[in-house]
Amino acid sequence: MVAESYSRNLPFAKAYNFRDVGGYSGLDGRTVRWRRLFRSDALHRLNEDDAVAFSALGVRTVIDLRRPHEVEKFGRVSEAYGVDYRNLVLHHVDWEEIEHSDDIVHERWLADRYLNFAEDGREALLDSLRLIADPAAGPVVVHCMAGKDRTGTVCALALSLLGVPDDVIAADYALTTEAMRPLTRHLLETNPEAVLGNEHMFDSPPEAMNMFLTDLRALHGSVENYVREIGLTDDEITTMRAHLLES
Numbered sequence: 001m002v003a004e005s006y007s008r009n010l011p012f013a014k015a016y017n018f019r020d021v022g023g024y025s026g027l028d029g030r031t032v033r034w035r036r037l038f039r040s041d042a043l044h045r046l047n048e049d050d051a052v053a054f055s056a057l058g059v060r061t062v063i064d065l066r067r068p069h070e071v072e073k074f075g076r077v078s079e080a081y082g083v084d085y086r087n088l089v090l091h092h093v094d095w096e097e098i099e100h101s102d103d104i105v106h107e108r109w110l111a112d113r114y115l116n117f118a119e120d121g122r123e124a125l126l127d128s129l130r131l132i133a134d135p136a137a138g139p140v141v142v143h144c145m146a147g148k149d150r151t152g153t154v155c156a157l158a159l160s161l162l163g164v165p166d167d168v169i170a171a172d173y174a175l176t177t178e179a180m181r182p183l184t185r186h187l188l189e190t191n192p193e194a195v196l197g198n199e200h201m202f203d204s205p206p207e208a209m210n211m212f213l214t215d216l217r218a219l220h221g222s223v224e225n226y227v228r229e230i231g232l233t234d235d236e237i238t239t240m241r242a243h244l245l246e247s
Contacts, residue, residue: 009179010038012053014045016183017147017176021155024172027163030245036138037244039155041147041183042066044075051080059083061137063128065090065150074145084137088128090121090150095201110149111211117153118216122230128154129161129232133240145194146183148176148204156209160223161237162244166213170206177204 009019018041022034035057043062046054061084062077071087079085093116100109118125131137132154144150152173159169180202187195195202213223220226224237 008175010053010057012046013049014047015040015043015050016186017041017179018141019175019179021159021172024159024162024164024168026159026245027241030163030247032159032162032164033244033246036140037132037155037158038139038141039147039151040141040143041179042070042074042145043077043141043143046078055081057139059139059141061086061131061140063088063131063140063142063154065124065128065142065144065154067091070145083141086127086131088124090117090124090144090153092117092120092150107205107208107211110205110208111215113149114153114208114212115215115219117150118212118226121150121153125154125157126227126230126232129158129227129240130236132158132244133232133236135239135243138243146176146180146202148173148180149201152176152204152209153212156213157223157227158240158244160213161227161240163241166210167206169213170209173209174204174206180204 008023012018019039020034021037021039022032024032026032038057059081064071064076064085064087066087067089077083077085092113095113128142132140142151142154156169156173159172184195184202216223216226220229227237
């Protein structure tokens, strides 16, 4: 039997970082199912040219990790798609308030931000993982503003629970660097204050994700222990693996 294979990156006119996290090898050599879990930058930009392609994915649930002021300023995925829209706000320290001097290790700075997500954003991370674990909620799209950091943390936790190795998770995270180029150009035209002075927030070095996962295990023993601490049950982990991994 030949395994299904799909394009990882889905080209939309106005979503610059939309991709499928399926196809990776997980627990017991089983493959993460395609077309069940997607990650993306903000979906308010989807336009008429994107409507057919987005609808064809059969998305049932959209998890928006942005804060209320971001949703209010930019909008949300159109109600016309009929998805179950969940604004699961991932609380965190404002990055603009955290010094990023020239002598700091950049990957360390990013990994520390993700560790902050894991503490201050526990409620949103738990609710997101519960939806990803629920077969009735899928296919699911997880997104934030750029689809890089908050989204990257949720997807890293989910992929780790599915048994995907850290280096593969980090490589998936790093794919965002290339996707950020057209998104950055768009933001410079439409919302330049989001980019100027914040250039250090716009890349995805794989070592940052590797550091985060290593540190999370050092603090909690394992990714499984961490998600149990925040409230995910063994049954939910088992269900996630059952429907997101090929038999």
